[in-house]
Amino acid sequence: MTSLTKPHYSLTNETKAIIRHEKGLHARVAAMIVQKSSELQSRHQVALYLRHRDRPPIPATTLLQLIALAVQPGDALWVSARAPEVAKEERIPPSVDGRCGDGSRGEGTTKNAAVTNGAGASGSGRDRPAGDAAPADLAVKELVRFLESDFAVSDDQIQHQIDNLLQDSALTAGQVFSSMADGLIVTDAQDVVTVFNPAAERIMGLRAGDVLGRKAVDAIPGSRMHIVSGTGQPELGRRQVIGGAVILTNRTPIVDDGQIKGAVAVFEDISALEKVTHELQDVKELKERLQLILESVQDGICVVDREGRVSYVNPAYARIVNGRRDDLIGQDVRVISPKGARRQALDTGRPVLGHVAQKTGEMTVVADAYPIIVDGAVTGVVSIVKTLTDAQSLAEKLNRMAARAEYLEAELRRTKKSAGAFARFIGQSGKVRDALAMAEKAAEGPSTVLIRGESGTGKELVAEGIHESGPRAKGPYIRVNCAAIPETLLESELFGHEKGAFTGAIKRKLGKFELAHRGTLFLDEIGEMDKGMQAKLLRVLQQKEVSRVGGEETFKVDVKIIAATNQDLEKLVAEGRFREDLYYRLNVIPILLPPLRERREDIPLLVEHFLEAAGREQGKAILGLGSDALAALMTYAWPGNVRELANLIERVVTLSDGPWITRADLPTYLQERGGEEEPTATSVSTVESALPLHSGALTGEAVTVAKGKVTDGEAEGEAIHAPLLTWEEYEQQIITLALRRHGSYNAAAKALGLTHKTVAAKARKFGIEKSGGDRWIGEKEEGMGKSING
Ligand SMILES: Nc1ncnc2c1ncn2[C@@H]1O[C@H](COP(=O)(O)OP(=O)(O)OP(=O)(O)O)[C@@H](O)[C@H]1O
Structure with missing residues (x-):
């Protein structure tokens, strides 16, 4: 990259140094360069940089970065220095191992530098005698010379400093590995694990002690380090499932001097990330679905945030209030509708239902506003708006239907009546005549009737005849098949229930007793009723009042009861399966329908x-x-x-x-x-x-x-x-x-x-x-x- 050969920052001109050492910049040589650079920086009060190829320059005192350049024999290194002013402003960069060019490890050379440069030596050359080279240039030149040398160490003290540097560097590297959040595994050319950091232990669920020194392929399930070091090909961004964890790994071969020396794997546990990604996907889908619903419903929906600003309106809302969605969003309900349902719900934290308001164009709307409460605080309001015309037309439709149903009911009664209430019951045999005569009598009064007979003998037909031929003919005729309704539901079926009386009771339901008020209630298959219900039924028959399940109110009901059964009730009473008191209560007028084989x-x-x-x-x-x-x-x-x-x-x-x-x-x-x-x-x-x-x-x-x-x-x-x-x-x-x-x-x-x-x-x-x-x-x-x- 050309920009790197001409750096934008203010450096001295770069000077080239050819590395001649037979091993290039290996660890010891790098350490010697760091040591030398530190000493030069301290002496000349400049910051020294090295650049390899087209990479950015690095501080000459950073050992690990220097080694990482992997400089080979014959490679060029470009040396530059930063002027003292700049160095003062930005401070001379410390080395990776925390060492600054402050001469702390090189007192002798620091002293030497002070002698060479004099106090307050400055790269600007302001105070320098004419003809003297700038300290930066001097430092660069000296470092270039050093880089091109054979790096022989004769001085014990320097050797000692180099050892310290290497030791510090090794410690630093160990510290870095331990504190990495990502897992790190390093293997040598024989696939033997040499590094297995704590994050690797945590992610893989393995102990370093069980892995280090063993072949990775044996010690680490699913290891591919041997493949990477075998082929020399990196494997980047590989997703792998190990145990319950999803892991994303980069594996690269370690190549030195053209030789593969092993492999290094850096990996992270992305299980949580994947989970969150899936959850995010679900949330996105849910949002899409809700959006679709909101956009397509006919009711107007408006959402207001905690500040009272409209944050969403659906198309129906815009239509109802005759506005544009973009204009409506952002409006402040406290300003545009200070007494409206939304404001009230926002201020009080309680729903406001059935609020009637006049909108533009003489449109009257009915709104229900519900506060959105999160952790006990009102965070907004959702309001649902209907035009009154919709509600009115529904009500009118309902009235028309009710009138029609009333008319049809009357017609039905008329046609049935004209044919004679028992006309649909065919039969002339003596037993049938007796039964029908009894039924006709039973129809006249309020007494309870019990119709007995085998299945299919026409008990229901007779019950209908009794209702139709009696004074209650204009009232409702309600049939309940006690056998067809599960015991648990029969009570609410007969007596009704209040909203929330039990799970699933999402709204109030009227019971059959209430529905049959001023008419007839036909309790078919009464013999199948369980004893608990029998007791409740008896109470209603005696008190002639009911209360809904989950309710406290009682209602008087005026209902003629016709019960029917194909069971031998007397036997059930004798066996204790049917309450005797209820039996007598029902059996006021018994009607027996003979089986067909007897007629x-x-x-x-x-x-x-x-x-x-x-x-x-x-x-x-x-x-x-x-x-x-x-x-x-x-x-x-x-x-x-x-x-x-x-x-x-x-x-x-x-x-x-x-x-x-x-x-x-x-x-x-x-x-x-x-x-x-x-x-x-x-x-x-x-x-x-x-x-x-x-x-x-x-x-x-x-x-x-x-x-x-x-x-x-x-x-x-x-x-x-x-x-x-x-x-x-x-x-x-x-x-x-x-x-x-x-x-x-x-x-x-x-x-x-x-x-x-x-x-x-x-x-x-x-x-x-x-x-x-x-x-x-x-x-x-x-x-x-x-x-x-x-
Ligand atoms: N005498 C009859 N004349 C005409 N149709 C009859 C007569 N008896 C029964 N049916 C017809 O037979 C069918 C069964 O009658 P119904 O349901 O009244 O009998 P049921 O005794 O109440 O039976 P179950 O005990 O099984 O409820 C109905 O379709 C009914 O119209």
Whole structure:
């Protein structure tokens, strides 16, 4: 570098010295130069410098730096000196080993210098007699001469000084190694460890005593010193994991006189750095994510620092207050909004919620301001701002929805009511009639009802009927399945909870009792409730008031309780699994729904009902069920009761291709039961061979027929005991069926073996007429349909 050959600092002209010593500047020679330079500096009151090649000049009294120059025989060293003024101002630089050119180790020569230079010798030449060389030049010249000498030491005293220098230097080096924060390992040409400093011990978890004197490759796990000293190639910035530590190492060969003398490794533990780097990365990602969220939310967000200056606003905030983000940031809320929510939160350290403020352009906003508290001190505020118009439009939307829900609820009640509250419960058997009569009575009063019956017998249907047909029909009907809700949640489900009542209770929740106020609460599967809850329920039933979990307030509730179970409650009471007092409290009006196998006569009605429903739902024109199929259904035990039957019919309708459901359409376990005869088009369509089991057989398109020829004794018995219609009723059904199937008086008459006139006369008599499309309707059909539904 050219700048180095012409240094910018004020030095005397450099003078070249060629090193002739056969070993160049090895340690002893370097020490002699330091000793000589010290003596010259002291004598001439100058600072001496040496430069090797294009490196910067170094003080001539620094032993380690001098050795590090690795000056070879024949190399040039450039010698220069700094003028005394400069030397005075900047002080003569001390040597690395703390030695200054003060002559402390060279009294004789110092004395000599005083004699040579005289008092106050000055490089400026101000007081020097004309013709005298400047002290700096003298010092340079003398040092050049010395550098070009053979460095023979004849003087014992000088030899002694050199030894001291070397000794001091070795001590200094040892001190430096020990106090280094980085690990240091030095090996010789045989890979034997010669230096292993305390930092290396700490980082590697090895003791110097166990490593020094041994081959590095054996003593240090993962050592590569032998490779570096073998190849002579440095390895710089290598990352290595040793034990749990991540280490960054520079390994360099030690080369002297072209020969590799070993290797040196300097390394640092960067585990903490890596950890911090990863954490920083995580924080960066988190920041990005939060930034994205903040930038995309619709609510305005404004952050204020501890001084009350706006430090961040999101785009929504800028939009809401109709300002530019750059203009808003830096504003002082104490000035622009001295009574605002942000200022209040900043001053008081408490959140300010629902603060309404007028912004520019007549915009009204609602703000929530939360103080940011760090270590008990308010360090800023976050405020969340919504326009009132947003809140208003939400409220309006809510009102509209509520009105709509109210309207739909009323409509639903009206439609349900018009069909009769228990109209959806199909069945005419004596047991069903008894149960429904009891249910109708139960609906009138406030008493608790307990509905019993196997699963799928329609308990919920009856509960709905009770609610809908009673005075509470306009109130809410709330169902709770006590078995489906974990015990731990049932209490808060029934009675509600306050915010923070337990972990996860992030907001207040109303309980089902409160929701059912002035209506009905249907507690399904009551037998599954655990005893702790039974006690709490009993208390509510007795006191008619509830309090939310975690709350102190109690509320009066006016709720009609309908409980249901398929369990043997008496047995549970006897076993101590159900509280007797609760049992009596619930069992005020008991209603027992019989299993389907105990009311088989209802099966055809139910089949017709479900066929019709499934056909309608699936858009299939299902005409009916073959007698053999029905026979199979009549003899089956129906462990799942009506639910099982409903599901079966739905499935069969889904899978069947034709308009008639035959035994072949049934699942195998049912095909093997009932009528033996495979149904044919004739067997199901020949009216004379079919025995309608109920008066509604022709009310829909679904015609349920069972052949008299039923092989299963039970089914046959059922068919025989089914209610008979009057002859006229049969006649009406036959004429209707024939007209529906054949479409005209002529064709129907032909099929029935009657005259056109007779069929037309009978149709007139029974009021059977074409109602639209090809459908024939008898005037008594509606009435007959009703009789099915009780
Ligand atoms: N008599 C019936 N008429 C019409 N549908 C019925 C009748 N009985 C039950 N169902 C129907 O059967 C299904 C089961 O009825 P529901 O849920 O009322 O029975 P459940 O006795 O309450 O049963 P679970 O004890 O399993 O809760 C429902 O789809 C219901 O509409």
